[in-house]
Amino acid sequence: NKRIKIKELLATAAQGQQVTVMGWVRTFRNNQFVALNDGSTNNNLQVVIELGKYDDAFLKRITTSASLKVTGILVESLGKGQSVEVKAEEVEILGDSDAETYPLQPKKHSLEFLREKAHLRFRTNTFSSVFRVRHSLAFAVHKFFNDKGFFYLHTPIVTASDAEGAGEMFRVSTLPFDNPPRKEDGSVDFSEDFFGRATNLTVSGQLEGELGATALGQIYTFGPTFRAENSNTARHLAEFWMIEPEAAFYDLEDNAALAEEFIQYIIRYAMENNGDDLEFLRQRLLDEEKGKPQTERSELDLIQKLQFVVENKFERITYTEAIDILLQSNHYKKKKFQYDVKWGIDMQSEHERYLVEKHFKKPVIVTDYPKEIKAFYMRQNEDGKTVAAMDILAPGIGEIVGGSQREERYDKLVERMKEMHVPAEELWWYLDTRRFGTVPHAGFGLGFERMVQFVTGMGNIRDVIPFPRTPKNAEF
Numbered sequence: 001n002k003r004i005k006i007k008e009l010l011a012t013a014a015q016g017q018q019v020t021v022m023g024w025v026r027t028f029r030n031n032q033f034v035a036l037n038d039g040s041t042n043n044n045l046q047v048v049i050e051l052g053k054y055d056d057a058f059l060k061r062i063t064t065s066a067s068l069k070v071t072g073i074l075v076e077s078l079g080k081g082q083s084v085e086v087k088a089e090e091v092e093i094l095g096d097s098d099a100e101t102y103p104l105q106p107k108k109h110s111l112e113f114l115r116e117k118a119h120l121r122f123r124t125n126t127f128s129s130v131f132r133v134r135h136s137l138a139f140a141v142h143k144f145f146n147d148k149g150f151f152y153l154h155t156p157i158v159t160a161s162d163a164e165g166a167g168e169m170f171r172v173s174t175l176p177f178d179n180p181p182r183k184e185d186g187s188v189d190f191s192e193d194f195f196g197r198a199t200n201l202t203v204s205g206q207l208e209g210e211l212g213a214t215a216l217g218q219i220y221t222f223g224p225t226f227r228a229e230n231s232n233t234a235r236h237l238a239e240f241w242m243i244e245p246e247a248a249f250y251d252l253e254d255n256a257a258l259a260e261e262f263i264q265y266i267i268r269y270a271m272e273n274n275g276d277d278l279e280f281l282r283q284r285l286l287d288e289e290k291g292k293p294q295t296e297r298s299e300l301d302l303i304q305k306l307q308f309v310v311e312n313k314f315e316r317i318t319y320t321e322a323i324d325i326l327l328q329s330n331h332y333k334k335k336k337f338q339y340d341v342k343w344g345i346d347m348q349s350e351h352e353r354y355l356v357e358k359h360f361k362k363p364v365i366v367t368d369y370p371k372e373i374k375a376f377y378m379r380q381n382e383d384g385k386t387v388a389a390m391d392i393l394a395p396g397i398g399e400i401v402g403g404s405q406r407e408e409r410y411d412k413l414v415e416r417m418k419e420m421h422v423p424a425e426e427l428w429w430y431l432d433t434r435r436f437g438t439v440p441h442a443g444f445g446l447g448f449e450r451m452v453q454f455v456t457g458m459g460n461i462r463d464v465i466p467f468p469r470t471p472k473n474a475e476f
């Protein structure tokens with residue numbers, strides 16, 4: 001198979017050379033000009049078919065989304081927007097596409113429409129760009145941690161523990177739905193279930209990750225996580241991917257520095273490897289903003305925004321400082337926040353976005369949250385009120401990272417579990433890390449889709465994952 005990808009062809013092939021390309025028809029004009037796309041780039045290759053070379057019956061089959069194999073000579077193009085084109089010597093139709101019933105048109109569709117056609121939206125420039133960028137970011141995740149000496153640890157997808165204690169778990173069971181075995185008190189008897197106990201899809205790999213980190217030193221997980229989020233927001237999915245490094249001998253400061261370096265690294269990687277896709281997405285956003293009044297348009301375009309983030313240090317504040325800033329803001333005084341602000345609240349997305357978008361205008365690392373609103377495993381600070389937590393907030397998104405230094409002191413951890421009604425007997429294996437050679441350690445979770453949203457500028461999280469899972473939506 002001598003096929004060359006269009007991206008490579010445009011970058012390296014010499015004029016006069018014979019090439020074979022395969023792809024899908026985007027448009028076909030004047031029975032002569034095919035715009036061919038093979039997924040390697042949004043730049044279509046123009047294929048020119050000599051008039052009279054093929055009969056009408058054949059030409060009629062060259063419709064949008066039909067797939068072709070073309071062999072021809074690469075020549076200079078006189079058309080605008082392209083330097084070369086292929087003069088076809090042989091055109092083979094690999095697969096027909098019925099123009100009457102093909103659901104997408106060459107015109108621009110709304111993202112909402114394309115969500116209804118999620119099985120075909122890969123074939124649009126926007127989604128091709130988004131998923132190529134997503135690929136690069138995922139690759140960069142592994143590259144970053146590998147180069148830093150972190151080991152990729154695969155934590156289980158089916159678990160018995162609820163790391164976050166937020167009650168957002170999907171049950172996994174092979175018991176019959178209609179008439180499950182029951183205990184004397186009427187509750188379902190999970191001892192009859194496949195694993196002999198109740199199990200769930202994981203909400204986070206952290207607790208298991210800590211087992212790895214307290215032996216291998218530094219590990220990271222990068223896998224699917226599941227939360228039965230019963231709301232339809234633009235930043236929550238029921239199935240999303242999370243990157244969770246966990247590092248022995250790290251304190252909160254090391255953890256924050258790692259997160260910042262990591263985020264800047266993967267953005268830089270995408271900028272270096274997906275320049276044309278990011279340029280396309282930048283233009284897409286500018287077009288989208290054209291309809292808006294000047295005051296509502298972004299100050300920086302997508303690429304300027306990313307450039308700014310990789311070149312500037314993130315802001316650092318404590319939770320207490322964050323609340324003070326909110327309380328002193330005109331926004332608060334004019335009662336523009338929907339949710340109340342006071343020390344102790346779990347900040348809402350409107351608060352987080354105010355801090356990053358209006359106040360600091362850059363990503364912010366917020367540390368030392370009230371212990372009441374954070375999970376049991378975070379390390380208690382000396383003040384008795386706060387824990388060594390750290391969230392990273394990003395413009396346009398809000399929370400993108402949640403992390404902490406972990407409570408490594410056995411007694412304090414057990415005390416905290418009691419206070420929060422976390423069943424210590426079920427987490428005996430977790431407590432063992434504190435009983436046998438405990439060490440200070442820290443880690444964080446970065447929501448991969450929120451990161452992809454940030455880098456691509458896509459407003460809705462459903463548009464950065466190939467197969468979104470949201471309430472009442474799991475078509476395929």
Ligand code: ATP
Nearest residue numbers: 227229235236237240399400401402445446447450
């Ligand atoms: P949020 O406050 O936005 O609901 P969280 O505090 O519940 O997030 P964590 O438990 O801290 O989330 O999870 C770590 C990271 O995982 C978050 O910072 C976020 O980037 C991502 N994340 C959490 N829930 C979701 C979700 N339902 N869909 C996509 N990403 C998510």
Ligand code: MG
Nearest residue numbers: 166227229236
């Ligand atoms: Mg949540």
Ligand code: MG
Nearest residue numbers: 346391399402
């Ligand atoms: Mg949160």
Ligand code: MG
Nearest residue numbers: 391399401402
């Ligand atoms: Mg969080």
